[in-house]
Amino acid sequence: MNNFEFKNPTKIIFGKDSIEKLANEIPENAKILLLYGGGSIMENGIYDQVKTALADATVIEFGGIPANPEYSVLMEALEVIKTESITFLLAVGGGSVIDGTKFLSAAAMYGGASPWNILTDNIKIEEGLPFGTVLTLPATASEMNSGAVITRAETKEKLAMGGPGLFPQFSILDPQVITSIPERQLANGITDAFTHVLEQYMTYPVGGLLQDRFAESILQTLIEVAPKVIKDPTDYEAASNFMWSCTMALNGLIQQGVPGDWAIHMMGHELTALFGIDHARTLAIMTPSHYKYNFEAKKEKLAQYAERVWKITEGSKDDKAYAAIEKTEAFFHELGIETKLSNYTDDYEGTAETIKQRFTDRGWLGIGEHKSLSPDKVEKIVKMAY
Template sequence: MLNFEYKNPTKIIFGKGQIEKVASEIPTDAKVLMLYGGGSIKKNGIYNQVINALSKHEVLEFGGIEANPKYHTLLKALEVIKSENITFLLAVGGGSVIDGTKFLSSAALYEGANPWDILKKSIRTEVGMPFGTVLTLPATGSEMNSGAVISNEETKEKLGMGGPGLFPQFSVLDPQVIASIPKRQIVNGITDAFTHVLEQYITYPAGAHLQDRIAEGILQTLVETAPKIIKDTTDYEAASNFMWCCTMALNGLIQKGVPTDWATHGIGHELTAAYEIDHARTLAIIGPNLYRFKLEQKKEKLAQYGERVWGITSGNTIEKAEQAIEKTVEFFHDMEISTQLSDYTKDYKGFAQLIKSRFEERGWGALGERKDITPSDVEKIIEMSY
């Protein structure tokens, strides 16, 4: 087991009818900016639940934060925060709204001239403006971690940021919100959370047996829960397990003491930036091919995953690893998630070469748990994904 530090101070408020508790979590003298996305919360009743709960607070609102939250949209919200002397942020949405809110939490207290520097120069956020979240779409785990990813349309960049100042003070997780989520977003959420676990688990054995077991437990629960929640989004038992799995998949716990990969995300972000393919679907396109490409290095963990999550018993280590990859692809296909780039765009020729060049220009060097996936390897993995 590798050395690690772990601290996660976010308060989780989980269950039926919990949204009204936002009122007691936000100081009554706070001036609140409520942030949300395209307005689905006005159709499904969550907007009203939050507004009613905060009837004794001073609340302004800012809607229209997009999927893959855009820097220039967030700058408009930042103007509101500064001009209105906002003191507390409340994200009501999925990972995009929460990530956007994290950027604002940091930017609101940032003293530099250009807030994009927080991302471009990887400035760690030690203290941010306090914020809470009401999660409406389980997927990214952003509700219980301190990271965010922001897109810049002008520069075609999608960059990450983080720091101990970016944990939500609280997050309300009411699984009943899942009832009104479209199937497309449900399967995206499952795929996203599933890949989050794989990124922290399919590396090489590090003697962290408990972390392995917990990672496998999240994967097993997602595999068992997926058909149930896809069939019936009002199945509360399935909804609650789906929601808690998504949070646990990326709240820091399973990555402690082990190497982590994250190359699938690094490459996948480029597919979203270029073609606006849903984030989760880019992971389903890249992940299995990355594992095929890195089969030799990842075979022990892939075989263990195959045995424990998929019940594979036949074959040697390599054969078990190969079967595990095929099981993963089948799992995505069963959710009607295509794992080939050509199913999403016909304009893919030369894309692998382009990303190779872009990675070289950025001087990123290498990805993966061994930092040995070169831009040339990335080109090959993308070509395998056509």
């Protein structure tokens, strides 16, 4: 097991009707900016629940944060924060709204020339404007971690940021929100969380026995509840386990003491930036070809995953490892998620070369858990995913 440091101070308020508890968590006399996305919270009743809980508070609103939170939109919100002297941010939404709020938390306190530099210069955020979240879409675990990914349409870039100052002070998770989420978004959420676990687990053994078992626990739970959540989002047992699994998949716990891969995300982000493909679907596109290309390096863990998660007992280690990749791809298919780039765009030719060039330009000369995947190798993996 590798050395690690772990601290996660976010308070989780989980369960039925937990949005009612919102006002207890925000400082009295706060001037709140309520941030949300495309307006689905108006239709599903969550907006009303939040407004009722905050009836006695000073609340200004900023809606319209898009999926893959867009820098230019966030800059408008930053203007509101400054002109209105906002003291607390409240994200009501999924990973995009929460990630956008984290950017705003950091940007509001940032003294540099342009807030975009927070992303390009990898500035570690030690302190941000305080914020909390009401989660409406389980998927990213942004509600209990300190990272964010921001997109800039102008330059077709999608970059990560974070730091210990960007943990939400609290996050409210009411699994009942799942009842109003479209099936497409549910499938995306399951796929996103599943891949988050894989990125932290499907590397090489370092003796993180407990971490491996925790990762396998989340994968098994997602496999168990996925069909139930899709079939009947009012199934509270399935919904609550789905929601908690998504949070645990990327709140920092399972990554402690073990290597992380994250190559799937780095390649997937490019597909979103280039084609606007849903984040989760880009991960499903990249996962099988990444594991096939890096089969030798990953086969120990692939075989363990095959045995423990998919209960594959027959065949050699190689057979099991390969079968696990096929099981994973089949799992995505059962969720209605296609796993080839050509399922999403006819304009895929040249994508691998473009991504290779972008990685080279950014100096990303080796990605993955061994930092050994050069832009040339990335090109080959992306091409395998056509």
